[in-house]
Amino acid sequence: MATVLSTRRAMSGLYKSDDPFYQTPPTQASPDLWAMTVRVQPDGAAAFDAEIEAWLWQRERPWLNTVVPVLYDPSDHRKVVLDRSPEAQNAAQQATFAMRDQWLAEQARSPVDRLTELMDLRDRGVLSADEYEAQKRRLLGQ
Secondary structure, three states: OEEEEEEEEEEOOOOOOOOOOOOOOOOOOOOEEEEEEEEEOOOOOOOEEEEEEEEEOHHHOOOOOOEEOEEEEOOEEEEEEEOOOHHHHHHHHHHHHHHHHHHHHHHHOOHHHHHHHHHHHHHOOOOOHHHHHHHHHHHHOO
16 A cells, blocks of 8 residues: 555547647546655555556546555565555555544544644653644644
8 A cells, every 4th residue: 555645647548639729627537647746655564655646537546645445566666556456445445544543533633632642642652742842832833
């Protein structure tokens, strides 16, 4: 699995025209070539960033911080491609949902609870005073 760091349309699909003479609504008759930067997280190994190009329909385009299934060569990290199998696509979608649920649960906690947790970490020596102050400022939006 890999997390999407960025996406950009590298090439528009066929049958598209930028000619202002044609005043037809935008349609997509073929997929576009998307270039993506992803962070691959192998089991039991260090994560690495990779560039992927894939022909995708607009609705298939992965968004920032979503999980996409990839196949890669462990000996050559430049060889990374999207895994198009339905099982892998489903697993990536479930992983994205889990990340979203975790983020929502974190956001639902009150700032007082999070500040109390930071104070506890500082008191136990896990965070230094400077780290605590930086986290507190970020939490309080200062």
